[in-house]
Amino acid sequence: MSQGQIGAELRLVTPGMAIGPLSGKRVGSGALAQNEEIIATRLGWVRELNDTVSVDPINSTYMPRSGDLIIAIVAEVRNNLWFMNVNGPFQGLLPMSLAPWKVEFGAARQHMGIGDVVMARVQEVDECHNVVLTMKGVGLRRLNEGSILSVPVNHVDRIRGNNNETLHRLREICDCRIMVGDNGRVWIDGNAEGTSWARSAIELASKSGHKLSFEAELSALENDAPKRGDA
Amino acid sequence: MGGYGDVKLLREDGLRLDGRKIDEMRPIEIEAGTLPGADGSAWVKHGLNVAVAAVYGPMEAHPRKIQRQDRCVIDVRYNMAPFSTSDRIRPGYNRRSREISKVTAEALESVVICERYPRSKIRVEIEILSAEAGTRCVGITAAAVALADAGIPMRDLLVGVASGKVEDTVVLDLDKAEDNYGQADLPVGILPNTGEIAFLQMDGDLSPDEFNLAMEYNFKAAAEIHDIMVDALKRRYEGGEN
Amino acid sequence: MVALVPTLLRQELARLAENDARIDGRGRWEARDITLETDCLYNGEGSAKVVWGDTIIYAGVKFEMRTPWPDRPNQGSLMCSAELRPIAGRKYEPGPPSPESIELGRVVDRGIRESGCIDMEKLCIVPGEKVWGVMIDIHVLSDQGNMFDACALAAIAALRTAIVPAERFDVGEDYTLKVKSTPIMASFTRVGGRYVFDPSAEEELGGDERIHITLGDEGHLHSLQKGLKGVFTPDEFAEIFDVAQSRCVELRKLVANQEGN
Structure with missing residues (x-):
């Protein structure tokens, strides 16, 4: 999500808050330029990438884009x-x-x-x-089978992880088929124990997907996972 | 404004009946994200006022005739719960709440970046659970926090605040007695970062100088309330992204 | 707005029911976490807030002084109504009171009224001239399942902690309203083919009909209501009636704990 600024200080901004001087930078989504300053328009995390300043919103409604x-x-x-x-x-x-x-x-x-x-x-x-x-x-x-869960649209990337790493790991742990839609809906199909664990993992992502502690909490949940082959 | 001159609202020592200084607000507490089923929500306690706001949307605007091809509409409902005042309020159609809903919606449309959502509607529901003068301002503050919590893009966080006049003295943030027996009330909605005004009402009697002083108090208070709003939103999402 | 029910949800609920399981891992007769707070609204003569899972309800009691009905000159009155305003959820729309909110208010009203917990004659101030009208208003802030039980709990808790504002109306000193018993509602919804207690929003979405049972202190029935499309058998009713008895005893303790404060 915010590759390129790992280790940098994370800044939560609210609508109307000044992010910094414009000074030749480009203004991305979630922000606007006003009197030589960049102003946040959404609640979210500031991201600066290739001289473009934008705000990754914490919440948003799904707006379809072609290819999703x-x-x-x-x-x-x-x-x-x-x-x-x-x-x-x-x-x-x-x-x-x-x-x-x-x-x-x-x-x-x-x-x-x-x-x-x-x-x-x-x-x-x-x-x-x-x-x-x-x-x-x-x-x-x-x-035709399985169940559907909802997650905040902005946490979809967290459930997938870089190159779908997190998603592969989740599938591996609970031995379920899992598909993540760009529109914040997740499909799970598998046996009862696996589905139930996958459900708690997805719910964790819904609640804590934006937090630094997400990875640690997910690993903790992993220890409670049903052992493969038990079911 | 009643304007009954015989009710004492200021004490001998210059303080107000509840012990506040003339430019002092009642205490404010704000919490963001209090309603699990809403897209965004907020709870605001300001003095003895309690307001809860919820935001649903953006969603397709229904009926079709209210749709705008180039922007969204903001549909505000301000409502006082039957038990929010000392005499019960009969539920149902009410001219006062209709008017407040209308001007609040227009104020919010001035800060929300409506062009982003053509043909859509954003529903803002404001419920006053406990009322002690100044509920429209508390409602505006709650609505602004709820909109931010819902991730709606806005130019600023709108703050609702009021000043007024009692015993020929301009005071900030009227309480119940001051509202009932005072001489003027000036509720405004302020964009604290740009210094613009999106909501304005007034009734009573103010001289030009008194108006300027009341506005000065309002701007000062708006900055304070804004800090509390920002803090509420930050608390809700503490923990940070990585 | 008619809610869209995914076929996968109904399938999953049916599959879970076969294994006697629920979507959130609860037992069939197990409730979500409930917190009850009373005296929480400054202008209510009695007030309560119930947070039941993600469902949030406020109830407030107000008194008014009025002239008695001519045929009952020494009786006051009690009225309970519910407002299901559009803040309660995405599916609720603005407009005049919906049949749903009228049903909600009336079912809670009947349970309280028919239990006889309020002695209408005790609400008389001057026979033929002045009586108290007691009004319980229920405000649903968030409907995330089983709002009937949450509303009934908020209403009786607000009523049992109400203070009659006699001073304000110049008829003596304020006193605590006498409420003789604690009627409690327990509701059951058919989910995946069998009844469960305290359905979540998801279970209600994929479920069928529901039955509301209000019981008094002695376990007597005071109000019943079957809502939504569906049918049930006497055996099914006998089963949930048994469960209702024990759930109501537990919920009544929540109210009693508040009064101890």
Whole structure:
């Protein structure tokens, strides 16, 4: 998340707070320039990378971007398309032509109904936040088993870790299938003990994902993990 | 403002009935993130006032006719709980709370970077659980902390604060008796970092000089309250990122 | 706003039920942590705050002086109502009181009223002229599951610690309101096909019908309510009725502890 400033002092800023003089730096997200000063606009951690100053927000609503891998829930079905809840302000639209099956007009309902959960990718987002989804692609499918958890969108990177290291470790420990959507939804599937442990690990990330103590707390939880092969 | 001249509100020693100096605030406590189900929330105790604010959103603005293609709308509801005052308040439609909700929403729209969320709505719910004069200001402060907690981008943290006049003397932060029997009340919403004003109401009688002094008190108090707001947000997220 | 129920949630709840397990690891009849605080609102003549899991409820008691109803000249009155304002959760919308908030207020009201814990004749000041009207207002700040039980607990705790403001109305000295018993509500929701006590928000989302049981000090029934879509059998009711007896005894102790302070 904030690679490049490890060891540097972490600074929590609130909206309106001056971060420092502009002096030729670029202003990134979560900040604005005012009278030669950089002002924070969101509650979060200051990040300076390649002369760009921005604020990593602690909380935010999921705003879809094209290319995002997300876990969506069918909210409405029409003859030739589905409206999906993507955990953001607006529903996403999945047209029949971007479904993984060959769908006849009027037969959308036979493939997916309200409440069904899918892995999808954001195909396109326009400036008015209209979202088009696709299910054509590797790993994109309807999820027929397992459970869904929610985490703050800003902690998604913490659960994945650098190069998905943390995610691989979690999968290894509890012997579960785990997928993390960019929209703050996590899918877990495995036996009862494994799922229950994975659930507590994800809940820990939700509560403490932004804290320095997260790694240590996760390691402590690891000691309570069910032994592989016991189940 | 009642303006009843026969009620003594200042003591012989120049202090106020509750022992405060004329430019002294009632004690303030703030906590951020008190409602687990909300996107952002805050609890503010200011004197005997208690306000709780919750933020939900941004979400799609419904009905369609309230949508703005280029920005979000802020939907504020200020409400006093039936048990918040000494005489019970009947729940339901109320002209006073409608007006306060409207001007509070407009004040918040002036600080939130609304352009970021076209066609959306941000719901701000302010509930007054205990009232002792100055609830609209406490509500504004609570709403600002809740918005920051929800991660909504804003130009500044809006602070609600009031000054007034009792016995021909300008005083900061009126309490119940001073509000009932005083001569003027000047509640404002201040952007402490830029020094701008986003919320302004006044009733009573103030001379131009008295107005300037009251505003001076308000700005001084806003800086103090701002520090407490920032501290509340920092406490909520202490531990830091790595 | 109609909440969207993921099919995976219903599947998971059913699978957990087969193993007699719950999503948060609790036992079938186990409650979340509950804290009760009374006398917490400056302007309430009686007040209580209940934090039940992540559900947060305030209740306040106010008194008003009024003329008695002509047919009951020596009786005061009691009214309990609930406001389910949009602060309580994402799914709650602004507008006139919803059927849900009216049901909530009325179910709590019936439990307290029918238990006879308030002697309406004791609320009479001058027969035919002046009586006390007692009003309990329940304010839901956060609905994260089982708000009925939390509301009922807040209401009775606020009532049992209320002070009659006689001085303010010029009719003698303030005194503690006499409340003869402590009616308590215990509610059960069908989750994954079987009933559980104290459902969380997630269990309510993926669950079915619920049953609210209010019991008095002697374990007598004072109010019942079945809500939401679904049916149950007499055997199922017998089972939860037994559990309700013991849960109500425990919850009543929470209220008694507050009065000791």
